[in-house]
Amino acid sequence: MFLDCRDLTFGYQGTTKTLFKNLSFKFENPGFHSLFGSSGVGKSSLARILCGLLRADKGVVDTDSIDSLLYAHNLERLPGWSSIGAHIERITPIHNQDKKELLIRHFGLSTHLGKRFSQLSLGQKNRINLLRYLVQDFNVLIVDECLANVDEKLRARILINIKAMFKDRLFIYISHNVIEIASYCQQIWVLRGPERDQQAVLVRGQDCRDQKCLDRSSLQQTMLEIMNAA
Amino acid sequence: MFLDCRDLTFGYQGTTKTLFKNLSFKFENPGFHSLFGSSGVGKSSLARILCGLLRADKGVVDTDSIDSLLYAHNLERLPGWSSIGAHIERITPIHNQDKKELLIRHFGLSTHLGKRFSQLSLGQKNRINLLRYLVQDFNVLIVDECLANVDEKLRARILINIKAMFKDRLFIYISHNVIEIASYCQQIWVLRGPERDQQAVLVRGQDCRDQKCLDRSSLQQTMLEIMNAA
Amino acid sequence: MLLRRIYQFLMIYLIGLAILLMIKYVVNLSDYVIPSLGILLNTFGGISSTYAHDVFSTLCVAIIGQIFSIMLAFVVGILGRKTTWLGSLIKVAAYNIQAYPIVALAPIIFILLGDGFVSRLLIAAMICYFPLLLSVVGILAEPITEVEHFYQQTGRMRWQLEVKIRSFENLPKLTTVIAGSATLAMAGTIVAEFIAANAGIGYSIRIALYQSDLSKILVALFMIGITLSIYQGALEIAGRLVKSAWEQ
């Protein structure tokens, strides 16, 4: 399984600026990968192109090896007519019920299932939204700042658990937290804007599977690479 | 100028859980302070109480020394009928026009002023929203995850500039980024939930004024203190 | 709530009446043009029980008509919500029919359906349904992307779900319109009775008009107003119950 994009060119209609110009990158195998770049560089736009919500002006998105690609972002809301527990219950396929239970525990949401979406804190909203994507059947999941408002401790726990539970899936994790990306991601594509001659640079991350794997200096090294690339 | 809360008790109507029970804390002087705590502990609720959107069941919020307290959070939207540049222009008092120009530059928004709010990236939305509060006349500003979706480099620059420009104001910065809080904040109140016997613990931060001030080991120390308190 | 509605209505009615009487005495008009308070009270005593009965029978038709038109508005709203050719055809049809004043359509309706209960109902429903339709179309045609995104992504979106999401997000607007359309259902039924029927308050108003008897008309307006205040109050309470049941 891979996700290959070649020569993407794109600019929003009505604006003169091109966002991507012949952008090419490739996520080569399942695992926890990342799209990184400064605010406004085009990560969310790229994600929208990948999942088909936007169409590139030019170029190819090769998704032949992928059955189902989902895009989760952090402005989503759950419907308000039932509790989040009831909602999750309804949208989980039967064969994923076990996963659901486990995830609810890992995500620290057990005591909040009776609440409506509007009664949650921001970080709780973030978590429940990501959770409902994880219990779907997918090959590729783009996670666009879905945990931006969750505290770091919990976020680390969540990432580690996701990595353990979904080894065969391809994640594209979009976040501004450099340490996190350097620690947990494998292939990190850093976007740099169309004015730079190499628009996307690949950095290899530490791809940690638990909280203790961290070798301080190599992490430092990766972080530097990322920051320099961006 | 100070912000003093004594014996706050609060729980959302229709829920049984009390969020705060005789919570007391005090921000003692102008500067860049923080409210910290894990997701769902009640930071945003507390902010809503401080600015009067919610009413505590019991307790006193002493704001006698404060003329104007504003609360900015990250779900806000700007009206869509004009460009963000025009909006900012309209809502900036004349005597703050210079500040406005400076802030737009520091916030990296100069090239986006012609856009509508809906055409911005998430981080750009975050920034323009915070900016419009900063150009108001305020004594206290609560910043509730307003920069959560901005990249770290830019965020650091923004914080340093805010601290330099608004020395006489009191900021309460809510964020999940521990390094950032440890580095830039002065008084850090860590919320821990009503089941712990000391509901809020005060940690002194590094209160850096530029990017180079960091003394690695004392920062590490502060971070540990914060993490242990939470 | 309900009580407030009633006494607010009374206030408005009395203000209106006072203005009429003032004109009467200032311009010095005879009882034929504007009845005196004495005549009015007299008429009230004489016919209030008959009229109460009439208004009740009208209200029953109005309620059925309203239910009918709520359903119709949703059906058309659901079908017309898409910007497809068929959707817009249905909308054009629904809009056009409304442009025809009922006075012009009535003969055709009577030819097709006779002048029994069904015609009355149809006319009532037609007058009441259009405002509903407008709101329902407006609401159902507008995507709520933040909520719908997930269902679109996971291929779960069905029209029922779409309708449910959009209705829920616009619940306050919908209940305003539905409660408000009660008055229209009532007005519609009265018009239908006025044109065709031989029962109901509309029929009584017609007779009063032929007899040039303004005092009867004023009594009728009073009865209609008070009944409607109660009905609308009840609808609002029901709306609040639905809302809290759905949201809690």
Add this chain to the structure above:
Amino acid sequence: MLLRRIYQFLMIYLIGLAILLMIKYVVNLSDYVIPSLGILLNTFGGISSTYAHDVFSTLCVAIIGQIFSIMLAFVVGILGRKTTWLGSLIKVAAYNIQAYPIVALAPIIFILLGDGFVSRLLIAAMICYFPLLLSVVGILAEPITEVEHFYQQTGRMRWQLEVKIRSFENLPKLTTVIAGSATLAMAGTIVAEFIAANAGIGYSIRIALYQSDLSKILVALFMIGITLSIYQGALEIAGRLVKSAWEQ
């Protein structure tokens, strides 16, 4: 767009006509119950130009009435948007008046205002304004907290701004309702003419009814429909222009 509206209208009209004629031949009704196609075409040739002129004069009144009622709906919507006592009194008044079928109010209107242009306009506006009012009240009463928060916090909130924010966020709904209410303004004007005026298509319909001439009524319906399709199409285009001007 405009063209599509017109030929969709034609389609609907022809379907309706076909049904009527079918009934005529199936039940074997005479020409005076339902006119034959020949009579209809004949009538059309004879009176279409007069009727076209009538419809145009009606349309002019309708447009003024619609503008008037849009303004009225906004005024009442703005005043009635708060949940204060006065707000709810205004809403009750605005709702109650609507419950009275125009036929019952007409005599009072004529007593108060005479039977000139003003009364006609008032009746037209009353019929058209209520659906507008319902939507406008629904829209203006619902806070858009994410946008309004800043203005509340900084003490900048004025009612004008509140109205602007809520209107803007509900622009598609508002334009749907305003475009749709054109049909109601037309219907209202026709009813007013039917009751009171001595010009316009409503007056012609009354005469046709008086003469029991269904073929003339069918021609009138045709004229009304086609005019309205054009007017509504124009309104929709205007709505789109406003939207793009405001949003871009």
Add this chain to the structure above:
Amino acid sequence: AQENLTYRLKWLINMSTVGDIVAVHQGCFLEQGLTVTLKSGGPERDAIRDLELGHADFGVASGDQVIQAISKGSPVVVVAQLFQKNPLQWVYFKNKIRIDGLTDLKNKTIGVTFGKNDEIIMRTLLVKSGLSERQVRLYSVRLDYTPFYKGVADLWPVYINTQGVEIGHKLMASGASIAFLDPESHGVLFVANSVVTSKRLLEEHPERVHRFIKGLIKGWTTAVEGTDTDRIVDDVRRYDRDTSRDLLFAQLDQTRALVKPGKTVSIGRINVPAWEQTEAIMLANQQIDRPVNVGTRLRLEFVE
């Protein structure tokens, strides 16, 4: 100098108001120094109200309206009576039913407009016929004629000089034959269109009333006796564009017979016994609760 007057009619401006139209358009009022504006009427606007409100100076009202208004204290006076015969009659299919005497109404379905004067007239006819109300079926009339056409109702009320002509024409064209039931031939007199004004105008400006009536009677005389019928019909067509010329000629003939039923009758004459009978009928039907002595409001001096 010309004086401006407003003249409110009872119903639409059509052949029933031919004399009024002629008076306006053939200069009869101008000769009297009056400029008269015609206003059509309808169920929601009656002339007597307009007189009181000052919206009109003269008006046309039916006998029952006048009596009703007097009973409620309206200062209205009658200065002329336009129709000597009430135009209201009942149409029926001759090949379907046969009405020779009033008793033939037995078991028939009769259209009446509840609340309007045709209801009272029919009830009076029924009283005269000796039939009880249970022996006929009264059917509520609405705007269109479909129930009659479809045979749901046997008799249907029409104004003989306008609707009667149109419907008769239509039905004749399709081979049906119709007849009319005329209440007057069964002894029921019920006054129709009459000219009214307010007491005040009469007292303050009797000469103005005089001139108005003079002009009006001249108009009606021209309409009824004039030979230039083309011009008369053309004048009516200014208002009633939708009725064909042929029909208008037929309507004119019918109207003439109502306004001047016999050689000896002068146009505009107030038929006092008819008014008294009208009052009696209304009293009997509890339309008014006590006698109003309508005779005191009839001003016979304007029409010789």
